[in-house]
Amino acid sequence: RHPVVIAVDGPSGSGKSSVSKAVARRLGLAYLDTGATYRAATWWCLHLGLDLADRDAVAEAVRTMPLEMGVDPSVESVLIDGHDVREDIRTTRISEKVSAVATNLEVRAELGRLQRALIDAQKAVGSFSGGRGVVAEGRDITTVVAPDADARVLLTASEEARLARRALELHGDAGTEAVEATKDQVLRRDRDDSTVVEFQVAADGVVTVDSSDLDFEQTIQAVLDVVAQVA
Ligand code: C5P
Numbered sequence: 001r002h003p004v005v006i007a008v009d010g011p012s013g014s015g016k017s018s019v020s021k022a023v024a025r026r027l028g029l030a031y032l033d034t035g036a037t038y039r040a041a042t043w044w045c046l047h048l049g050l051d052l053a054d055r056d057a058v059a060e061a062v063r064t065m066p067l068e069m070g071v072d073p074s075v076e077s078v079l080i081d082g083h084d085v086r087e088d089i090r091t092t093r094i095s096e097k098v099s100a101v102a103t104n105l106e107v108r109a110e111l112g113r114l115q116r117a118l119i120d121a122q123k124a125v126g127s128f129s130g131g132r133g134v135v136a137e138g139r140d141i142t143t144v145v146a147p148d149a150d151a152r153v154l155l156t157a158s159e160e161a162r163l164a165r166r167a168l169e170l171h172g173d174a175g176t177e178a179v180e181a182t183k184d185q186v187l188r189r190d191r192d193d194s195t196v197v198e199f200q201v202a203a204d205g206v207v208t209v210d211s212s213d214l215d216f217e218q219t220i221q222a223v224l225d226v227v228a229q230v231a
Pocket of ligand 1: 034038137139190
């Protein structure tokens with residue numbers, strides 16, 4: 001069996017992280033969370049006390065960032081200079097600022113190269129349960145980082161469904177107040193991010209999976225179906 005690369009893009013709250021991770025586990029593949037590299041870069045720049053609007057300083061810091069990204073779908077591991085930043089990079093402090101770093105084009109080029117190298121390494125070495133390859137997930141994996149992936153999926157969901165999911169994740173309920181509180185996280189971030197990458201409309205050859213009316217298991221199945229057609 002040849003090494004397989006599965007690329008999954010989508011807006012926030014589409015479920016792409018949890019679905020991609022589950023797909024990776026079932027197929028015995030590695031899992032690359034590219035959003036975590038942008039979050040780690042943001043953490044590093046803040047740690048260094050940089051002004052995120054200083055594009056050159058931010059780009060330089062990212063070029064020399066001592067990042068170690070784990071790719072095991074069952075053990076999240078993100079280390080920067082020995083700091084375990086796994087939890088810190090998920091906080092609102094980082095979520096609020098990550099777009100400022102992700103819209104820096106030099107940063108995108110640098111992290112894109114890093115992500116590509118991590119993907120290529122997985123094709124070469126094989127992974128946890130004997131499978132070979134990787135599920136890589138983000139905003140521009142199907143289009144920029146791995147347009148040559150074996151399977152390319154755009155995972156979407158209605159705004160209503162995405163807000164409800166994020167609210168549940170962050171606040172434990174999907175009532176009106178919780179949904180209001182997540183609007184900035186979901187909608188503002190996607191709006192900012194879309195100024196530099198297109199992840200709302202599928203590119204040529206990318207299969208759209210709309211998860212609005214699918215539960216978690218059905219969404220995993222829908223992605224596995226896309227993979228089965230190319231495997
Ligand atoms: O997926 P996640 O919410 O962790 O992504 C965090 C941020 O990283 C996004 O809001 C976006 O700014 C950036 N990102 C990106 N390109 C990717 C993955 C994430 O710009 N491939």
